Amino acid sequence: MQTTINKIDLRNLYLDDFRALRASMVRAYKNYEDFWEEDEIEKLLTIFPEGQLVILADDVVVGAALSIVVNLEDFKTNHTYNEITANSSFTTHNPDGSVLYGIEIFIHPDFRGMRLGRRLYDARKELCETLNLKSIVFAGRIPNYGKVSKECTPKEYIEKVRMRELHDPVLSFQLSNDFHVKRVMKGYLEGDLGSQEYAVLMEWNNIYYEESPKLINARKSVVRLGLIQWQMRPLKDIDALFDQAEFFIDAVSGYESDFALFPELFIAPLMAPYNHLSEGDAIRELAKFTEDIRARFQEFAISYNINIITGSMPFMDEEGKLFNIGYLCKRDGTSEMYTKIHITPNEVSHWGMTGGNKIQTFDTDCGKIGIVICYDVEFPELSRLMADKGMQILFVPFLTDTQNGYTRVRHCAQARAIENECYVAIAGCVGNLPRVNNMDIQYAQAAVFTPSDFTFPTNGVKAEATPNTEMTLIVDVDMDALKELHEFGSVKILKDRRTDLYEIVEKNQNK
Template structure:
């Protein structure tokens, strides 16, 4: 696979007046990513919650607000699919809580390819807020997306703090892990960042954090969000000494661009000063990794 430019969003939630305003905002952001040469644009966790502003009757009710999004999911996905095709770009859309057939809501991140194919990764491990206040249910299987850019995994926010989830994706062939995030404190932001950098080190791969930022006191689902986007690799051969491929400025809206080169992952796993990826199983003990489903999004 060839190297390509990735854009990670530091995405500000806004109190929008209409779906047309939302669509215009998303297209503006995608156009800016494309102008920067990006072939993959990554939006954050729960960025789609700004759509709750379109239903004033439910905006102050946590559970009603996520239920109100249900009528918009198809429109949101159609918008992103169209933009992926129009701009010739893969897009990881901002995640949304989606009601499934069992009546439970799950946190969905969706990856859209420019060829019209798409797939979903559900968040696996719920935070206390998701469990105790939102009643968001956990997903089951991990999905590895086989794309024209390489094999890509998604570990949504808290998920990237759990080594076995990302390890399962790495052993299935992932060289790039996307970690869309939403954190209401600097503590939370740094927990996700530390997790992302640790996963990049131990699996000798790229990990990308994309946060939602800004003030959204008009919705109980977000409030104030803090973060900065980052693109990380192992601090070893072919990568920066500190492993930081690119970093954004805290709480400043915009894209953070960086080059993703799968050949560097292959080389560092083959010739690096250390072999964290290859030596994983020498830790001892018997560990069963989560199941991974491979989804073909290639042209």
């Protein structure tokens, strides 16, 4: 990552953003002088405010995607940029049109390589679906074509880029975002020497056309979970850990997962250099890596546009107490810590762990979630309190050495799904780890459990991984199905509790 970021926001453009928009655009386009003027932006915001999107890093505009709605049939096959924008008067915008036409997209050069452009593309797709439009269309430059124009035609150049024989910074990116080529147009943007004034008309088709519109940035009805069943192995250093973790994050984000779940204490291989120390001292050395791991995983969350649950790792507070904690690293650039509350006898006797004292849920762009670490899931009161706060998905990073230990986690997790009418996702470590005391063997089978009713699998198991094999598990969960279950289920466990006879009360955590 080139620049440290605390928070990423994606929202509609406001006129007050103009100065920052202009500054970023100047940096984005070298050797170009025809930048947007404030009155032009004001026109766009007047006629089509929902179509103007910006992405902000720490409240500063670092990218934008501007668009209008048109009927493409109203324009010549080989139209120009000035024709499609009516010389930046935008009288071509037609609220009753069928196509979202992109007229601008850019990212500040200091913030490239972080997949922020992909977020803008995804937001455009969401807008297209929301407005129930047939497609997104825009004419993309091919800035590297000028370098090879004497050797190939534009058509041949496009094919070489498509086959990855050549790279074009604009066209390659568009093709990777599911846009397909409609035609090549000559003379689209006057003075574009890099493209030899050629442009490629690109299109993305809305397969949900004619379905009921959705609101922009509304929480998803279907959430995709990426569970990582991690193989314990000796690691050379922390960079090796990051390489392996990034591989899995890249893999599950490639399937557009909304969450990546890592197991409990999957960073244990980094304890190997301290195996000559006592177990308690060794894990305290491991705790020194925790902040660096949090920071890197936060970068991954931004770069891969995915919410990451970092499993767990040791953490020492200012008083020297050792906790088993993890982080929810959100793709908006923020992070929150969670702590294991129930500590196993092994963790106490070997490591001197202390249990946390905070019961919490987390708001995400996919709904409210809870996170409990391993042993915590065997205490039903904890997740019931989370369910009372609106939890819809419970994530359980775990670490078990034997099959009977795994059985306790699995069956308790499945019980939590049924009794709390929520989804429960579990992920653990597999394999063996030599030369790390108290971490010799692991047994795991990642899985996603559901409530038990007609809408869900009859055995309450949405999906499960192969036991004791390193792999990922990609699973879709339907959030609307939970809403229907709460209202129309065969039984209504949360509603039918006899609170006149009993209740679970969370004690004052400040005491």
